[in-house]
Amino acid sequence: MRRFWVLLRKEIKELVTPQILLPFAITIVMFMFIGNIVGSQGTEAQANRRLALLDLDKSAASAALQGAVEQAGFKIDRVTTTDPAAATTELSGNGGTLLLVVPKGYGASLAAGKPAPLDVYSVIRTFSFMAGQDSSTLSAALAAVEQAVARETVGGSAPNLDAAFLENPLQVRDHVLIGDKQADVSPDVVMGFITSQTTFVPIVLFIVVIFAAQMVAVAIATEKENKTLETLLAMPISRPAIVTAKMVAAGLVALLSAAGYMVGMRFYMDGLMKGLGGAEGAAAQAASQAFADKLGLTLGVGDYALLGLSMFGAILVALAFALILGAFAENVKAVQSLLAPLMVLLMVPYFLSLFIDINSLSPVARTLVLAIPFSHAFLAAPNLFLGNTGAVVTGALYELAWFVVLVLIAGRIFSSDRLLTMKLNFSRKKRTAV
Amino acid sequence: MGDILEVKDLRKRYGQLEAVKGIDFSVQAGEVFALIGPNGAGKTTTLRMVATILQPTSGAITLDGIDVVKEPAKARERLSYLPEEAGAYKSMKGRDYLKFMAEVFFEDPADQAESVKAAGEISGLGDRLGDKLGTYSKGMTRKLLLARSIMTRPKLAILDEPTSGLDVLGALDIRDTVKEFTRHGMAVLLSSHNMLEIEYLSDRVAIINEGVIHATGTPAELKARYSAQNLEEVFAEVAR
Numbered sequence A: 001m002r003r004f005w006v007l008l009r010k011e012i013k014e015l016v017t018p019q020i021l022l023p024f025a026i027t028i029v030m031f032m033f034i035g036n037i038v039g040s041q042g043t044e045a046q047a048n049r050r051l052a053l054l055d056l057d058k059s060a061a062s063a064a065l066q067g068a069v070e071q072a073g074f075k076i077d078r079v080t081t082t083d084p085a086a087a088t089t090e091l092s093g094n095g096g097t098l099l100l101v102v103p104k105g106y107g108a109s110l111a112a113g114k115p116a117p118l119d120v121y122s123v124i125r126t127f128s129f130m131a132g133q134d135s136s137t138l139s140a141a142l143a144a145v146e147q148a149v150a151r152e153t154v155g156g157s158a159p160n161l162d163a164a165f166l167e168n169p170l171q172v173r174d175h176v177l178i179g180d181k182q183a184d185v186s187p188d189v190v191m192g193f194i195t196s197q198t199t200f201v202p203i204v205l206f207i208v209v210i211f212a213a214q215m216v217a218v219a220i221a222t223e224k225e226n227k228t229l230e231t232l233l234a235m236p237i238s239r240p241a242i243v244t245a246k247m248v249a250a251g252l253v254a255l256l257s258a259a260g261y262m263v264g265m266r267f268y269m270d271g272l273m274k275g276l277g278g279a280e281g282a283a284a285q286a287a288s289q290a291f292a293d294k295l296g297l298t299l300g301v302g303d304y305a306l307l308g309l310s311m312f313g314a315i316l317v318a319l320a321f322a323l324i325l326g327a328f329a330e331n332v333k334a335v336q337s338l339l340a341p342l343m344v345l346l347m348v349p350y351f352l353s354l355f356i357d358i359n360s361l362s363p364v365a366r367t368l369v370l371a372i373p374f375s376h377a378f379l380a381a382p383n384l385f386l387g388n389t390g391a392v393v394t395g396a397l398y399e400l401a402w403f404v405v406l407v408l409i410a411g412r413i414f415s416s417d418r419l420l421t422m423k424l425n426f427s428r429k430k431r432t433a434v
Numbered sequence B: 001m002g003d004i005l006e007v008k009d010l011r012k013r014y015g016q017l018e019a020v021k022g023i024d025f026s027v028q029a030g031e032v033f034a035l036i037g038p039n040g041a042g043k044t045t046t047l048r049m050v051a052t053i054l055q056p057t058s059g060a061i062t063l064d065g066i067d068v069v070k071e072p073a074k075a076r077e078r079l080s081y082l083p084e085e086a087g088a089y090k091s092m093k094g095r096d097y098l099k100f101m102a103e104v105f106f107e108d109p110a111d112q113a114e115s116v117k118a119a120g121e122i123s124g125l126g127d128r129l130g131d132k133l134g135t136y137s138k139g140m141t142r143k144l145l146l147a148r149s150i151m152t153r154p155k156l157a158i159l160d161e162p163t164s165g166l167d168v169l170g171a172l173d174i175r176d177t178v179k180e181f182t183r184h185g186m187a188v189l190l191s192s193h194n195m196l197e198i199e200y201l202s203d204r205v206a207i208i209n210e211g212v213i214h215a216t217g218t219p220a221e222l223k224a225r226y227s228a229q230n231l232e233e234v235f236a237e238v239a240r
């Protein structure tokens, strides 16, 4: 046991080198930096939403329209010309993005009960996520005006008719059922909530598993490349201790870096939320949280423990798998291509879980996907939200079974002399085949 | 003194190729026993089997009364092995490498400190022990590894071409140190292509070719048997 700790310390020291730490630190700082920029840009953009207004009608109706737009948070820039074409040039010239032109006769058309034209010019300078924000705010403001006008018109001409009825003659009431729980909310809202809660799980899992696998395979390959393996194998350290120390070291470093990535991600997400949603976003989130509670879509401590267990299981399987693959590597360069089978096994459930529901695949496809141990880690979060605790436990046990089998195989390889002769045997076979 | 190592009818097969074809020899405590023979004769293969990192196809190896094949873990406590082409952890400093090795072998911090100090002296690296191993020259690394393999005072030190890559003075120092250690009871099993070194260092020599031991004896006995002036002539005689 003492020797195990001595070895573990050495393994961790070997892994925690500037070559590993630097890219890691850079990634986290980048995440924080981007999050910050997006956040501050977003708030700034909200604070100075600008709109150029060319009012050619100058009626009470157009004044009301301006009021509604101001209400939505736009600062109105006066336009110096009365020619729409000249106004657009002016807009592009001074860096504005929106021009609203109220043509002559706007008020009169509305009064006569005719559709009144309005021109909205949007200057698109980038295709970024943020760029569309102002236009959608304006559309929302205009839609509100539209409703108000419709209500007024209906109220004036047909006092018996309920304006609300004309707007929405059908009253669609959404009810979502999950298991035996029910809430009056649209499925879109629920899906959005779940997505926002679980998207980071597969991404982080994917990164950590690949990172851990690479580290352990590189650790073995490095021992071979630097010719330290023979010395290590002749030392009085048991084979299981050697294998475990390498896996634990890689696992620990990978988990720590995962924690780092999560912190970085969090900053990024927070920045994004601040930039996009602001107060409305927070309110919407609080509302969906309430529905989630009602539908049982929240995870308790036990659920989080299971989720962690499932992810940990996937990491263990990947470590043991990579250890075996690493044993075939003659040098560090060969590791990348040797890890390809592991990558495929990881990629299949990762992408499938992003786009489709694995549970609804055809029985054959489903069995194939579920046979991959990593699938269970990717399915754990959605399954827990749906209350399929049994499936998660079974999945974790399945992962454990894989781990045990792989460790036994790794142990066999390490205690036989295959570790030293395996590669040579390969090339020999090839040579005789030629 | 009795036999510390006994090898009986040892064989190793790599696929179609039988690299070691049933060899017998023994090494006594305090003795330096050398394997000499042409390239590909099976020296490294034999040393690796004694060092527990290759499994014999058949045959018996007994180290200090322990069956090396059946109880490799116990055997590893009693031996140290310097591979033919060994490297060291490049990001470690020389002294940290010795410390790591000492911590694996000894539980008592006093023993650890003592063996690190001894190894530092044997290696002759002085201040350079504070440098990373990645910055060492080939010979410097070799000196450090050699020091490491005898610092734990194993019952048997297995040294595969120990002084290859060393300069003349470095090699002389190491030979003296090895001899010194054997006076305290350490046995040495080595292979070398340097006949001068073998003659100076070895108590007994086995000449191996194509996996078969052709002759075993003291350098003087072998020279007499093949009526040769030196070991090189003996070697040439057997190898042809």
Ligand SMILES: Nc1ncnc2c1ncn2[C@@H]1O[C@H](COP(=O)(O)OP(=O)(O)OP(=O)(O)O)[C@@H](O)[C@H]1O
Pocket: A420, A421, A424, A425, B014, B017, B019, B037, B038, B039, B040, B041, B042, B043, B044, B045, B046, B084
């Ligand atoms: N891992 C291996 N797989 C297959 N054949 C091997 C392997 N290692 C060694 N051999 C073969 O076994 C034979 C003996 O090799 P060995 O390394 O023991 O020779 P050696 O006496 O140490 O030679 P040298 O003086 O060149 O170091 C050679 O024919 C070699 O090709």
Ligand SMILES: [Mg+2]
Pocket: B043, B044, B045, B084, B160
């Ligand atoms: Mg050799």
